[in-house]
Amino acid sequence: MMLRNIEPSRRNFLVGAGKFAAVAPLAASMPWGAARAATPANACPPVSAWSDLASRVSGGVLRPQDPFFNDVCRPNNLRYNTLPMGIARCLKTEDVQGALNWVQQQGLPFAVRSGGHNYAGYSSTNGLLIDMSLMAGxxxxxxxxxxxxxxxxxxxxxxxxxxxxxxxxxxxxxxxxxxxxxxxxxxxxxxxxxxxxxxxxxxxxxxxxxxxxxxxxxxxxxxxxxxxxxxxxxxxxxxxxxxxxxxxxxAETVSVCQLKWTDNQADVLHALLTRLPNMPNTFGSKINVTLPSIQQRCQGIGSEVSILAQLHKTKGKTLKDMFGPLWETAQKVWVHEDIPYWVAQDYLAEETYPYYYQEKSSYVQASRISRDGVQTLFDAGRLQPGTSMPVAYKFFQTGGACNDMRADATAYVHRGNDWLFSVEMNWWQPTDPQGLINDNLTWQKDFYALTNRTFSAVGAYQNFPDPTLDDWAKAYYxxxxxxxxxxxxxxxxxxxxxxxxxxxxx
Ligand SMILES: Cc1cc2nc3c(=O)[nH]c(=O)nc-3n(C[C@H](O)[C@H](O)[C@H](O)COP(=O)(O)OP(=O)(O)OC[C@H]3O[C@@H](n4cnc5c(N)ncnc54)[C@H](O)[C@@H]3O)c2cc1C
The missing domain is CATH 3.30.465.10 (Uridine Diphospho-n-acetylenolpyruvylglucosamine Reductase; domain 3)
Known part of the structure; x- marks a missing residue:
């Protein structure tokens, strides 16, 4: 790949303060240089331009040879671990203005990044990464x-x-x-x-x-x-x-629990999906049907239904009342009644590390969910080829106040439903061969289409962007x-x- 206007690297800079930032040039010999189509055809800013950017952005500018460059720009979904030409670290609004003016003057592609958790890599770029994560408080x-x-x-x-x-x-x-x-x-x-x-x-x-x-x-x-x-x-x-x-x-006290079922899973899932939407708005939940990894299957581990639930103070009602007969058959992984709100969130929190994934989502009304329909999902779930990571299909409980607003009151259009369904596909490279990954992605696509047909599910959550979705604009908006x-x-x-x-x- 030809790089223009580039001087050989003489020195690595830890680019912190604006004045000294970003004078470290790109080198064609950088390990990432040839492997990725990183340089836009018409834009390769000279060293002076990077210095100019550094003078406009008070949080500093990082270039590929700077320490921690790869760590700063690594997104959560490693499928989209594209290396940018530089990272502008914004501390204040003027920095954002400066970075925006600069990319347009240079004709360079750019992406804006806060947490880097976009599912589809839309905060990754091979141009300038405008990193907002230092502008925090x-x-x-x-x-x-x-x-x-x-x-x-x-x-x-x-x-x-x-x-x-x-x-x-x-x-x-x-x-x-x-x-x-x-x-x-x-x-x-x-x-x-x-x-x-x-x-x-x-x-x-x-x-x-x-x-x-x-x-x-x-x-x-x-x-x-x-x-x-x-x-x-x-x-x-x-x-x-x-x-x-x-x-x-x-922030008032809440009760939280995680419950699990390994027997009669289709009955349990059907009961959860049709019962819980009738519970008061103080109740919230997320159901997972987890499908095991290939390694887990070898150990005899099968699928399981689990739920995370939270109940704000509700007159005379406890978590047990929310679940009715399902409470008795559940394995109680943990249950904490009336604990401080933010202590409860420690139990509900999830910790994730960067890996490879794709998610597909849609919205479901409880009235469209039948016992036979749920069985269809379990039958199709058994056909998942499997990767080295477990995967899940999930139901996030919507309804309640989510449906109080009219669909056109804000840009978030998805009102009038009871569940946000999503099916994930997770894998690790190079452990999982590409052929196997492709087979699993095909299964995911078919499973998604089947669920949408079976439950008359519609739309897709724009915060779970799916680059393979047909007619995404209509689905999201x-x-x-x-x-x-x-x-x-x-x-x-x-x-x-x-x-x-x-x-x-x-
Ligand atoms: C592990 C994990 C858990 C999640 N859990 C939940 C959940 O519980 N609930 C939920 O609703 N969603 C959840 N999500 C989805 C998440 O809300 C979206 O992916 C969200 O867009 C990520 O925001 P981010 O700032 O981390 O991502 P980024 O990748 O930084 O940004 C996302 C998009 O917003 C743009 N952007 C970033 N910052 C700005 C800015 N300051 N101004 C304008 N545009 C900007 C980016 O360019 C990109 O297009 C989860 C995602 C992951 C990966």
């Missing part, structure tokens, strides 16, 4: 109304810690390492959503730097179309969000797509923000 700005300000690159771990200190909570997910930006912009689901709504329902305002580097303070009164689009229109579409204002709730395209046209007519499944201007 949470502050209570209106104690009476319970409004907090979350900076644009804050990771969930810090959001949770700071909310805990303030005795507050929101609808939030389970994974500490997910970024608040991606989570909020694409909707945001969690155990409290049946009580408080989808996380983006709690967004009262956001600051966005658009492609022209202008700052928009968007809320119900100002730039209200942009505010509407940021509540479910997904990250990376309209600009770079540098802060979010969120409505919170007092439904009837809100046209309005989203209007907003895109108004704020980013030239598609400066652009990715595989990005919203297109009209």
């Amino acid at each position: 949470v502050e209570v700005v209106d104690k009476k109304e319970g409004i907090v300000r979350v900076k644009g690159g804050t990771g969930n771990a810090l959001v949770y810690k700071d909310l805990e200190r303030a005795g507050l909570t929101i609808t939030h997910g389970r994974c500490d390492a997910v970024g608040a930006a991606g989570f909020l912009l694409g909707g945001g689901i969690g155990f409290s959503m049946r009580m408080y709504g989808i996380a983006s329902d709690l967004l009262t305002g956001t600051t966005v730097v658009t492609a022209d580097a202008k700052i928009h303070k968007a809320d119900a009164k100002n730039d209200s179309d942009l505010y509407w689009a940021c509540r479910g229109g997904a990250g990376g579409n309209f600009g770079i969000n540098t802060e979010f204002l969120l409505r919170t709730f007092p 439904g009837e809100n797509l046209t309005r989203l395209r209007e907003v895109k046209t108004k704020y980013d007519r030239d598609s400066v923000f652009n990715y595989g499944q990005g919203i297109k201007p009209l």
Whole structure:
């Protein structure tokens, strides 16, 4: 691969402060250089341009030869571990403006990254990675109304810690390492959503730097179309969000449990899927049907049904009441009644490490779920070829307050359902040969189509982006797509923000 305007590497810089940043040049001999089509045909900024960028970005600029470069830019899904030409580490809004101006002057592709947990690699780039993760912090700005300000690159771990200190909570997910930006912009689901709504329902305002580097303070009164689009229109579409204002709730005690069933699994799953939607909005759950890895199968391990559940204080009711007869047949992995909210989240949290995966999702109404339909899923589950990692198909309990908003009230269109279904495929390279991975991905595609047919499932969650999805725009945004395209046209007519499944201007 030819690299232009490049001087041989003389020295590695740990690029921290803007003044000294990014003068370390690329070298064609870098191990990644030939292996990846990393250099866009028309853009290879000279050393002086990198120095110019460094002077605009106060968090520093990293180049491939800098220590920790690969660690900083490694996404959670290793399928998309593309190395960028540089990483601009933004600390403040001016840095974001500077980086945005710079990529456009250079004609370089770019991606915005907060937590790096995008399923489909849409925060990876072979150009400039605009890294927001240093722009982190949470502050209570209106104690009476319970409004907090979350900076644009804050990771969930810090959001949770700071909310805990303030005795507050929101609808939030389970994974500490997910970024608040991606989570909020694409909707945001969690155990409290049946009580408080989808996380983006709690967004009262956001600051966005658009492609022209202008700052928009968007809320119900100002730039209200942009505010509407940021509540479910997904990250990376309209600009770079540098802060979010969120409505919170007092963190009160909750009861949490994990239950498991290995017998009569189809009966159990059917009973869970049809019973739990009738429970009060104070109840939230996520069901997993786990299919074993190839190695586990050799050890005689089969599939299992398990559930994680949370119950906010509910007059006269306990977790046991939520499950009825299913409680007696369950193996109680753990049960904790009436414990402080954030202590409970330690039990519900998931810790993940980067690996290889693909997810497919859709929304289901409980009335469409029959015992025969559930059996169909179990029969099809037995046909999964298997990889070196277990996989699961999952049902996140929606309903309740998630359905209180009209479908067009915000960009998050998926209202009027009881479950968010998703089927994952996980593998590890090179342990799993490509042929086996392909067979499993084919199984996943067929299983997804079968579930959608069987349960009349529709749509797909834009925060679980699936690069293989046909008609993804309709699946993610439904009837809100046209309005989203209007907003895109108004704020980013030239598609400066652009990715595989990005919203297109009209
Ligand atoms: C292990 C794991 C657990 C998860 N758990 C949950 C869960 O419990 N609930 C749930 O709802 N979802 C969950 N998700 C999905 C997650 O919410 C989305 O993948 C989310 O978009 C990730 O956000 P991020 O900031 O980490 O990702 P990134 O990859 O950094 O960004 C995601 C998208 O937003 C863009 N973006 C990033 N920062 C900004 C910004 N500041 N301004 C504008 N655009 C930006 C990126 O360009 C990209 O397109 C999970 C994902 C994983 C991998």
